[in-house]
Amino acid sequence: MLFETILIAMREIRRNVMRSSLTILGIVIGVAAVITMVTVGDGATKQVANEISSLGSNLLDVRPGQSFRGPGGTRSGAPMFKLADAEAITRDISGLAGVAPIVSRSVQAIHGNDNWATQIAGSTNEYLKVRNWTLAAGRAFNDGELKGGAAVCIIGDTIQKQFFGALDPIGNTIRLEKISCQIIGILKPKGPSGFGSDQDDFILMPLRTVQRRIAGSTDIGSISVSAMDGASTQKVKADIERLLRERRQTGKNEEDDFNVRDMQEIVKTLTGTTRLLTTLLGAVAAVSLLVGGIGIMNIMLVSVTERTREIGIRLAIGAMESQVLMQFLIEAVVLSCFGGIIGIIIGIAASAAGAGALKVPFILNLGIIAISFLFSAGVGIVFGYFPARKAAHLDPIEALRHE
Amino acid sequence: MTTPPILSESNSPVIELHDVTRSYGSGTAEVSALQGIDVNIEHGDFVAVMGPSGSGKSTCMNILGCLDTPSSGTYRFKGMDVGKLSRDQRALLRRHYLGFVFQGFNLLNRTSALENVELPLIYRGTLAKERRQRAKKALASVGLAGWETHTPAELSGGQQQRVAIARAIVTVPSVLFADEPTGNLDSARSREIMELLTSFNHDQGLTVVMVTHDAVMASYAKRMIHFRDGFIEKEESNRGR
Structure with a gap:
């Protein structure tokens, strides 16, 4: 039917x-x-x-100050990190792929008659690994440059386009603040981030160079940490928090005067x-x-x-x-x-x-x-x-x- | 559910109406369309039901065609009390034992003659191959071989009514009900239709019950029943038929 x-x-x-x-x-x-x-x-x-994952996989961002308040959200009064904090994290915490202490500043970069407002990041070669950067040309910093605070830099793709266009910039110098800085490498472009900012608009320099010659202090602005694949970022985060509370002698009832941001949470x-x-x-x-x-x-x-x-x-x-x-x-x-x-x-x-x-x-x-x-x-x-x-x-x- | 009701084959008469009334509405608004009628129709009979509008002949046809049920009295079709059947049981009775031809042809438009004739067989669950063969045969028997693919719009009134007759007889029904089958046709086409019905009645013993106004058409029947005001006024037989 x-x-x-x-x-x-x-x-x-x-x-x-x-x-x-x-x-x-x-x-x-x-x-x-x-x-x-x-x-x-x-x-x-x-x-x-x-x-977001192009920022770096399993990335944790450690900053002084209480909690994430966007750019400049650092609470006044919270002490900055020192290099020893980054070294303690490297030494005491397991399951890490890399630890990069970072100092960043806004500067005017000058090359010839060109003038460009950008960011510089002072860090180690770990920075490249932690933040997922690869070199398009040139080389990373060598030990001497890192230890001696040499005036060398690795530039992002935007800087390359801005100052050199299609020309090879390696070996050229650009002026940052009062120092003249030799370009030793170029980074592969990543494109705009999920937040709309240009990730390629920055210059990487050895940590010591930035501390001594630009920032004028031994403070560390933030520490980027990447967990090994398969390691729990939550556990790493908890470990870092415990370690830093200890090092900064935070009282039992006090809140953290720093914060650890897990990129996966943001994702x-x-x-x-x-x-x-x-x-x-x-x-x-x-x-x-x-x-x-x-x-x-x-x-x-x-x-x-x-x-x-x-x-x-x-x-x-x-x-x-x-x-x-x-x-x-x-x-x-x-x-x-x-x-x-x-x-x-x-x-x-x-x-x-x-x-x-x-x-x-x-x-x-x-x-x-x-x-x-x-x-x-x-x-x-x-x-x-x-x-x-x-x-x-x-x-x-x-x-x-x-x- | 879809199997036909088992009815006695030998039992004659096919149709027995006993003291059948049919009224519409209730209370003071009650209108009586049939006021107690008795009709018997034998196998192989050809009956013309006549009468003016409002005489009750259409109501009587609806009851005979199992589309309606009596308000009182009994209607036996092949011995089965139709008044006691449900709507679906009456549908099955119609499907397996009755054929209908209407004044307005009532074919499905935009549908080929063949598919129109196939329709009752589809409801019967006849297999496609047999269905097509029987529909073609039925169309041939009404003189429309070769017209299978034409839709009603492409056929004349007389041809449409032939398709309707083919659709009614394709199931080999016990009784064919024709409600003013020539009402929309000119006299020449009307004669053709009446000759067709007469031949089915004569050659195959098909029982035909036909409503008509027209005395000429009624003269083709073996028997005439005249209705007036809900009663049967008179019955007469056509000698020589």
Whole structure:
């Protein structure tokens, strides 16, 4: 009986191609919208995660001051770190891939007639490892340069473009504050960070050079630590906190006068935010899917009135109520599934285009495709039922008399 | 559920109406369309039901066609009390034993003649190959061989009514109900349709019950029943038929 009813429903859809395609338009748009929103949103989430992990994997950032208050959030009064703190972390804490003490300053860099405001970071070669930098050309610092505080530097890609364009800068000098500094290496570009700032706009110098000749103190501004792959950043974080409390003689009831930021936590927070946005956009799109369902119901209801005579003929010929109900329900479900499939195709195409335009990775989420397909089938059942019941309950005598 | 009700084959008459009434509405608004009628129709009979509008003949046809049930009295179809059947059971009775031809043809538009004729067989669950063969045969038997792919819009009124007759007889019903089958046709087409019905009645012993206004059409029948004001006014037989 089901087979015959499906056959009848399919013939009915084929008989009314125009009406059928108009009926499914809402579903097509709804499904396409849901898939596009979620796929592009997933891509954006992935993009943010990628960008942040380019800062350095398993990175922990240790700074004096109480908690993260954005740039310049250091609490006045909290003592700065010394090199000994970084050395203690290297010595006493296990599971570390690298420890880089950092002093940074904003400076004017001058080369010839060009003038550029940038950041300098004073650190060791560990900095490259911890922050995930690779050299595009030249070399890292040697021991003599590090110990002696030599006037050498490694420049970021932005500095290279700013001062030298396509020319080879290695061996040239640039002036930073009062010192003339020889360029020994160039870093591979990383592009803008997830926060929108240019990661490549900085100059790396030996720690001692910056301390002595630019900052004029032996303070360390921050310590970047990277945990080994597989090591728990949470455990490392707790270990560093314990060690520093000890070293800084923080009382039992006092809060930390420093903070350790786990980049993975920040990744989680940021990807959580984009994921929330994706969900919201998806939900808005899902509403349009619902509206599409109501569209199906409207057209089915109109078509029940329009097809009253046809229903009368079927009932007179010997169709049972349940068969008429099933016929209309199957018509609705077949239509909405068909709309769902077209919507999936359009949605995939649109999200590939959207991901390309927004320069985010294109990640096909099979789950959301399955869900939106099932949802569109569900919409067919729910919104097809009412018109179908109306059709099945028609009185054949009245229906045959209908003009 | 979808199997046909088992009815006695030999039992004659096919149709027995006993003191059947049908009224609509209730209380003071009650309108009586049939006021107690008795009709017996034998196998192989050809009955013309006549009468002016509002005489109760359409109501009677609806009851005979198992589309409606009596308010009181009994209707036995092949011995089965139709008044006691559910809506679905009556649908099955129609599916397996009755055929319908209407004044307005009532074909599915934008659907080929063949698919229209196949429709009752689909509801019966006949397999595709057999279904197609039987539908083609039925179309041939009404003189429409070669017209299988035409839709109703591409057929004349007379041809549409032939398709409707093919659809009614493709299931080999016990009784064919025709409600003003020539009402929308000119006299030449009407004669063709009546000759077709007469030949099915004569050659295959198909029982035909036909409602008509037209005395000329009624003259093709073996027997005429005249309705007036919900009663049977008179019954007469056509000699020579």
